[in-house]
Amino acid sequence: MEKTENSRAPLIILMKGHPGTGKSTIAAVISAALRCPLIDKDDIRDATLCLSSAANSTALNNLSYDAMWRVVSTQIKLGLSVVVDSPLSHRRHLESALHIAGESHRVLIVECVPSDEAEWRRRLELRGAEEEGVGHKPATWQDIERLLVGYDGCTEYDVGEIPKLIVDTTALDGVLFSVFEFIETYCGDHQS
Structure with missing residues (x-):
């Protein structure tokens, strides 16, 4: 089906936050409710685990992001909105x-x-115990502390005019309502 002149461009919903903050849980709910693809950087990164070593971990992480953005681009070109689950x-x-x-x-x-x-x-530690430390995700609080030191503040940056909602994910009660209200406010005519 061809896009009409009045149809809106697809929406890219970017999840942002450190590991274990609830991004994936919220991303899955958004994706299911909007019936649009969920593209998770960790799915791609996990596919490279057999190649991982300390020497090439950064290169494989960069490759994972590149692959993720290519998949996102393909979905957008198809006219589909997407939810992108990565730390951003x-x-x-x-x-x-x-x-x-x-x-x-x-x-x-x-x-x-x-x-x-x-x-x-x-x-975070419950997830680490359930996954038995398999994969590249931080499994302990010490892992998170090392990650945050490695970020050296780069995670805090100005997003300019891009609409951004910060949600307290300590308790998920009410968070999803706020998220969907936010999406509706900016993209009430959303159609995937």
Whole structure:
């Protein structure tokens, strides 16, 4: 089916936040409710685990992002909105999404930030125990602390005019309502 002149460009919903903050949980709900693809950087990164070593971990992570953005671009070209689940830890990742969105600028950011560090730690370590430390995701609080030191503040950057909602994911009650209200406010005519 051809796009009509009045149809809106697809929407890119970017999840942002550190590991274990609830991004994937919220991303899955958004994707299911909007009936649009969920593209998770970790799915791609996990596919490279057999190639991983300390020496090439950064290169494989960069490759994972490149592959993710290519998949996002394909979905957008097909006219599908997408939910992108990644930490969005560097400004260059946002720039990649904006490049894909083109002139439509139909990009939203949902940032997950738990206000209760103890609860965040509990969730992260529970996930690490359930997955038995398999994969590249931080499995302990010490892993998160090392990751945050490695980020050296790069995760805090100006997103300009891009609509952004910061949600406290300590308790998910009410968070989803806020997220869908945010999406509706900026893209009430959304159709995937």
